[in-house]
Amino acid sequence: MAEPIAQPPLGPIMRSLPKSVLPYAQLIRLDRPVGTWLLYWPCTWGITMAAYATNASLLDTAWMLSLFGVGSLIMRGAGCIVNDLWDRRLDQQVERTAMRPIASGQITPKQAIVYLGGQLTLGLGVLLSLPLDCLLLGTSSLVFVATYPLFKRFTYYPQLMLAFTYNWGAMLGFPAMGHWDVPTMAALYASGICWTMVYDTIYAHQDKRDDVLAGIKSTALAWRENSKPVMAVFTIAQIVLLTGAGVLNGMGPAFFAGVGWATYRLALMIKNVHLDAPKDCWKWFVDNIKTGGVIFLGAFVDYLMKLFGLM
Template structure:
């Protein structure tokens, strides 16, 4: 017999979510429109790749802005699709975890059949975005679906589902380059690997929120694998992240704003690892969300260098 967690009070809905019809609200919650942090964390690596490629090719501001906008729409759609896949796989597990027990599928507000139809619509929209990019992006972009589809399985069989999520969430760091008509494999690889290290850190902090319930439900994570060693391991991943990000900047011949941004991001990451209380779910959530600002710092640094080069200021 499955033990269902008692649902906790949900955070208040924002004005947009409150304005939605009651029949639509569960579908909006299914794709986490009320929790945009995941969309931002998926989007930021895309922006790094796009703007670094724009910097390298001296692309026009119009082309760069258009591609950034297209990837923003794509991040919103594909993050939503990933949430549906995750919740379909995890509907029984979610019922056993306090924080997730009221998700739409787990709580019965949306049936699995309805969710699958909704997923088909999301993937169709995602394909439309992908077809708006240069043709050589199609295969690279579509290949990320394998990670999206299999990620939820990893928490059942391995303590490292965060690694599969890291592969998924940073795919845009590579895709941004061919989207701007520029293939630079060494820079793409360094940027992608840097993002993987970043995600391993922030998603481990996220996983520490649920570690007590996860043990009962049989869900595995790096939080349970590393336990009291989480902070030293996350420090190692952050050192690797900064080194790889710096290497990507050197390979791409970035300017001073980029390296100043890397230094700022490094400070933010070090402060997070030092300060976060991994035994306090609310504090874990706070510092997990703080990574949205860190990703934005890196994008801002690349974008400033791009503008300076574009307008002849460097």
């Protein structure tokens, strides 16, 4: 088995929940919000860059950022339920996941499916709050959400399917703000895909010993000792594509400063992460929350400067 990974203590909100509710909160990972942040950041990039391009009002931009924040929380939760339903037998064989609510028997598959229906209903409510032309683009991402868990059984690249899913908001943010700019949307989306390939490979290195025994496939097992060089290539591609999206959108200096700062953080992560130490992998995986925030901050500062006539 892999080195035991310390579970973080429950926060005050989780501790205040009734015992009967707590497994449902843990099923949608309310105790581990890192996945929600990593899903949300690409949404904020798309929204803010579209707002910059269209001189959208601060109120409209804040509303859309809030709506996507709620949507990210709901859809990440729905994705976790789907993942845990598919993986309940596999999760029992991996130390880090063995105590997940479905794998450990705290929640039955039938109960989880009912809960999933509630999550998807809430997600539909958020989607219907967006402009009508977002509906088809938004619902099409459900194909990736539903099939992602299958890929770890048949291919060493389930991270790619996760990357397709987790960065959908980078494209959706543009039409949500009433702005279709396909080249910029595509460059931003591709940049996010490269980012996810890196951070989720680091995540996968936590479980590689158990994964071999359980028959679970990942890029961590495909790339092995070449993981860092390959991740470096993906990071270079990420930064080139992100810079390209900024150029296409006519972004200002704050955005490119944010890209530079993110580049430094990513290079530091790849250099320093110890891929054979699960706790260190988790630490650097979580650190990507700050990297995503840095990119958003640069875009948002440019947006504010343009909005108030400072550039």
